[in-house]
Amino acid sequence: MIFVGMSLGGSRILPQILSGLGPGFSGTIVVVAHRHRVSEGELVELLQAHCPLPVSEALDKEVFRQGRVYVAPPDYHLMVEEDHFELSSDEPVNFARPSIDVLFDSAAEAFGRDAVGVLLTGASSDGARGLARIKEAGGTVIVQDPAEAECPIMPDAALSRVSPDHLCRASEIAAVLLKSPA
Amino acid sequence: MHDAEIGVLLGDLYELYGWDFRSYAQASLRRRIGVHLKTTGLEDIHALRESVRKDPDAMAALLRSLTVHVSAMFRDPEFFLTFRTKIAPMLSTYPYLRLWVAGSSTGEELYSLAIVLQETGLYERSRIYATDINDAVLDRARAGVYPIGPMQDYTRNYHASGGQRPFGEYYTADSEYAVFNPALRKNVVFAAHNLATDASFNEFHVIFCRNVMIYFNKTLQERVHRLFYDSLLALGYLGLGRSESIRFSPHEADYEPVEAARRLYRKLQ
Numbered sequence: 001m002i003f004v005g006m007s008l009g010g011s012r013i014l015p016q017i018l019s020g021l022g023p024g025f026s027g028t029i030v031v032v033a034h035r036h037r038v039s040e041g042e043l044v045e046l047l048q049a050h051c052p053l054p055v056s057e058a059l060d061k062e063v064f065r066q067g068r069v070y071v072a073p074p075d076y077h078l079m080v081e082e083d084h085f086e087l088s089s090d091e092p093v094n095f096a097r098p099s100i101d102v103l104f105d106s107a108a109e110a111f112g113r114d115a116v117g118v119l120l121t122g123a124s125s126d127g128a129r130g131l132a133r134i135k136e137a138g139g140t141v142i143v144q145d146p147a148e149a150e151c152p153i154m155p156d157a158a159l160s161r162v163s164p165d166h167l168c169r170a171s172e173i174a175a176v177l178l179k180s181p182a
Numbered sequence: 183m184h185d186a187e188i189g190v191l192l193g194d195l196y197e198l199y200g201w202d203f204r205s206y207a208q209a210s211l212r213r214r215i216g217v218h219l220k221t222t223g224l225e226d227i228h229a230l231r232e233s234v235r236k237d238p239d240a241m242a243a244l245l246r247s248l249t250v251h252v253s254a255m256f257r258d259p260e261f262f263l264t265f266r267t268k269i270a271p272m273l274s275t276y277p278y279l280r281l282w283v284a285g286s287s288t289g290e291e292l293y294s295l296a297i298v299l300q301e302t303g304l305y306e307r308s309r310i311y312a313t314d315i316n317d318a319v320l321d322r323a324r325a326g327v328y329p330i331g332p333m334q335d336y337t338r339n340y341h342a343s344g345g346q347r348p349f350g351e352y353y354t355a356d357s358e359y360a361v362f363n364p365a366l367r368k369n370v371v372f373a374a375h376n377l378a379t380d381a382s383f384n385e386f387h388v389i390f391c392r393n394v395m396i397y398f399n400k401t402l403q404e405r406v407h408r409l410f411y412d413s414l415l416a417l418g419y420l421g422l423g424r425s426e427s428i429r430f431s432p433h434e435a436d437y438e439p440v441e442a443a444r445r446l447y448r449k450l451q
C-alpha cells in the first residue's frame with residue numbers, strides 16, 4: 001500500500017512517476033495533493049493521461065483494490081482502514097484539507113510495516129509528522145531529494161523529522177516502488 | 183490508542199449516558215478522540231475514560247468533539263446550481279413542500295437551502311426540518327450567527343451556485359460576525375433527532391444529508407439510507423456530499439441520478 005503526499009509542483013512529477021509503473025503493477029497507490037478547489041477533478045484526468053493503472057477519486061467507504069490509483073477529493077481528509085477508505089470533513093490540519101498528515105497517520109495505524117510513505121515537492125510542512133509515524137510503525141519512507149524539488153519545503157521538513165529509507169530523485173522513485181514490498 | 187480501548191470507552195458512553203457511537207466510522211473516531219485528548223490536555227484514553235465516568239461536563243465536551251461537523255455555505259456550488267436549475271422547477275409543481283436537512287450541525291447548509299428556496303419562489307410554501315443529534319449545534323443553527331471570516335468564500339460559492347444578488351443582503355455584519363436574516367428561518371423547525379436510533383417522523387419532498395454519513399460505519403449508513411428511503415415521497419430528492427455515492431447503499435436501484443456526478447438523486451416511483 002503506497003501513500004503519496006505532495007503540494008506545489010507535485011502535479012508535474014507524479015505523472016512521470018506513475019508512468020514508470022507498468023500496467024501489471026499490483027500495489028495500491030493513494031494520493032493526497034494540496035490544491036485549490038477550482039482544480040477539482042483535473043488531477044484525476046491529468047494522472048490518468050500518464051498512468052497505466054486506473055485512476056479515480058476515493059469515495060467514502062469504498063473498498064480499495066490492487067493495481068489502482070486513488071486521489072483524495074478536494075476539501076475532505078482521506079483516511080484508510082484495513083480494506084476501505086474513510087473521508088472526513090473535520091477542520092483543516094496544517095491549513096490543509098486534505099491533509100497529508102491525516103492520511104499518513106491512518107496509514108501507519110492501519111498498515112504498519114506494509115505502508116510505504118512517499119513525500120514529494122511542496123510548499124508546506126504537512127506530511128512530515130505523518131511520515132515519521134509511518135517510519136515508527138515499521139513502514140518504508142521515501143522522500144524526494146529537496147535539491148531537485150520544485151519546492152523543497154516539504155521534503156526538507158520531512159528530513160528534519162525522519163531519516164528516509166530512500167532519498168531519491170523523482171525519476172528514481174518508480175524503480176524503488178517496483179522493488180518495494182507493497 | 184487501540185481499537186479495543188476505543189471500544190471500551192464507547193461502551194461506557196452508552197451504558198452511562200445512552201450515547202451510542204459504536205457504529206461510527208473507526209478512523210474518524212480515532213482521530214477525533216486524539217484531537218480531543220490534545221485540546222483537553224488529558225494524558226491518554228484511560229484518563230479520558232475516567233473523567234467521562236465521573237463528570238457529565240467532560241461527557242458534554244466529548245460529545246461536542248465527536249459530533250460537530252464543520253460545514254460551509256454553498257459548499258460544492260455545483261450541487262446547489264443543479265438544485266436551483268433542475269430540481270426547483272420540479273418542486274414548484276407542488277402546493278406545499280417538506281424538506282429535511284438531516285444532521286444540520288451549525289446550519290450553514292440549512293441557510294444555503296433557505297436562500298435558494300427564497301430565490302426560486304418556493305420558500306413560502308416550504309417547511310424545512312433541521313435536525314441534529316447535538317442540541318448545542320442546533321442552538322447555533324437557530325441563532326444564525328457566523329464568524330465573518332469565511333463570508334468572502336461563501337459569497338464566491340453563492341455566486342458560483344447561480345445566486346444573482348449581493349450575498350450581503352442576507353446578513354448584517356459587524357467586524358466579527360454575520361447575523362443571518364431571521365426571515366430565512368421563519369419556516370424552519372429545529373429538532374433533536376438521532377439518525378442512529380430514531381425513526382422517520384414525516385414524509386419529505388427533499389432530504390439533504392451531506393457529509394454526515396461519512397462519520398458512520400457501513401452498517402449504520404445502510405440503516406440511514408433505509409430511513410431516508412422510507413421518509414421520501416415517491417419522486418422525492420436525496421442530496422448527498424461529494425464523496426458519498428449511493429453506489430454503496432442498499433437502495434442504489436431505487437434512485438436515479440438527477441445529473442451525473444452531482445450526488446442528487448430522485449426516488450423512483
